Amino acid sequence: MTNKTTTPWILIPAYQPTNVLTGIVNKLITLGFNRILVVNDGSSDECVKCYSEIENLEQVVILHHAVNLGKGAALKTGFNYFLLNAPKDVTGIITADADGQHLPEDIYKVSNSVALNPNILIIGAREFDASHPTPLRSKIGNVLTRNVFGLLSGKRLSDTQTGLRYLPTAYIAETMKISSNGYEFELEMLLKAISQKLEISEVPIKTVYFGNNEHSHFNPLLDSIKIYFVFARFLSASIATAFIDYGVFILGYLISSNVLGSLILGRIFAGTFNFLVARNWVFHSHNKASRELPSYFLTVACITLLSFLGINLLTQSLGWGVLTSKLLTEGLMFSVSFLAMRLIVFKSDEEIEPKKTDWDSYYRNPAPTARFTRKFTESLILKLFSEHNSNSLLSPSIAELGGARSCFFQAIRKAYPQSLYTIVDNNQFGLDAFKALYPNEKNVHLLNANIENSIKIPALSDISFSVGLIEHFNPEGTSKAIAHHFDITKPYGIVMITFPTPTWLYVFVRSLAEWIGVWAFPDERPLKFDEVRGTLMQHGEILHESINWPIILTQGVIVTRKYK
Secondary structure, eight states: OOOTTTOOEEEEEESSOOTHHHHHHHHHHHTTOOOEEEEEESOOGGGHHHHHTTTTSTTEEEEEESSOOOHHHHHHHHHHHHHHHSOTTOOEEEEOOSSSSSOHHHHHHHHHHHHHOTTSEEEEEEOOSTTSOOOHHHHHHHHHHHHHHHHHHSOOOSOSSOOOEEEEHHHHHHHTTOOOOSTHHHHHHHHHHHHTTOOEEEEEEOOOOOTTTTTOOOOTTHHHHHHTHHHHHHHHHHHHHHHHHHHHHHHHHHHHOOHHHHHHHHHHHHHHHHHHHIIIIISOOOSOHHHHHHHHHHHHHHHHHHHHHHHHHHHHHSOOOHHHHHHHHHHHTHHHHHHHIIIIISOOSOOSSOOOOOHHHHHHSOOTTHHHHHHHHHHHHHHHHHHHOGGGOSSOOEEEETOTTOSSHHHHHHHSTTOOEEEEESOHHHHHHHHHHOTTOOSEEEEEOOTTSOOOOSSOEEEEEEESOGGGSOHHHHHHHHHHHHHTEEEEEEEEEEEEOOOHHHHHHHHHHHHTTOOOOTTOOOOOHHHHHHHHTTTEEEEEEEEEGGGSSOEEEEEEEEOO
């Protein structure tokens, strides 16, 4: 197991526990776990003895609910305590049940797996075969849920109902945003992890049931209905959509005898209905519709093409009727459609921790389109420099932030051949690449520094600018990055900042690039003008605002004159 300071905490939600809970806690302490959270989820007074036997143990903290709120609520109470009190070197928390289904030895086994990779979700997976007797209601529930979960998420897990899980700290905060409070919380937790691309690993554990699992508080009927409700909503919406699609298709085909044209017409009517219902009723998406629409239309287009190919195959190869072929093909496409909507269109907009852009890779192989789009940006930069250059200086000193291997230097140097040019970036590979490109440049200063931190350059600049830089930070980092532009600029000097802004064109093109897997900037955060303007106005007077449309991935542009 990991050392004492980094050993994962244990969280046990308990409702109406027996003395089994006492045995579990004592055994975990002997195994070396130094912090065990027990959440009393509104148990009756008869269970007071169970809690009193462990509440004075140094390693145990008991949290209480006045009334029974559900397993999900109990877990979230424990998660909240963990986030507020756990030392930073504790990598996460292990959840286990209070009824003895999770042996302390198996909890220890999961903890050992944490040491190998503390940043993934680890679940203790029970075996459900003939050699591991399982009560009938539990066997049916596990098999059904496992298969439905695979359909819902596109990922097969051998045990989706296990309560023995390790959650890394970064993911714990995300689970607290899940609205469910009952047993369905644990399924939503897995679905959210998959939507956020968190790796999930399974550790085999023993299958333990006492009697006929009569001590379990899981209601096979009511709790299963809750767990499958998302799927049921999608099924209902799909049936309604199918009626609209099929009706319009029949009408179009009877009029035109054109399969593809009738398919497209049906998709337009049914697709509009389906998008609104799926977004607002099925998946309860809180993302902006403008961001989801491109992915939705692309997904519908692909599914329509597959349906067309399937109908043609059945009609031409087997001689089936068009309407029968349409019905069968659409039925087969149902699961594909659900997975696409869940994992591509209405996926969570939140990420545990966005991956950083690989700038070394980008500087080695810039996007081919950059050679074309940068010409528009070059022209705009030079135009704005000329219009707002303080006192019309012939050789203004210029600083480019985030400009390693600058693609604008050559054009700016041609316009201002005598200017001191400073480049600030924390990517040494890019700075070295710049030196290799311009080995004979003498009036250039290169500085390796992080734009989020205070910057000092040999001489303050008349003009400071950045292109596509400030969007690679969180809101606080973006505000600091903007402010540091002014730190290196002379009083009344010019600061020009460009940044991606979420126009319909940007949203569509980026969604397409992400969908086909060629998007290279995972941490890029398109910014609204208000966010950028708010910080700029604290430091200077805004002289110009515009959107650079010709580059397709549209950039907002703001020019500011620094106050004295």
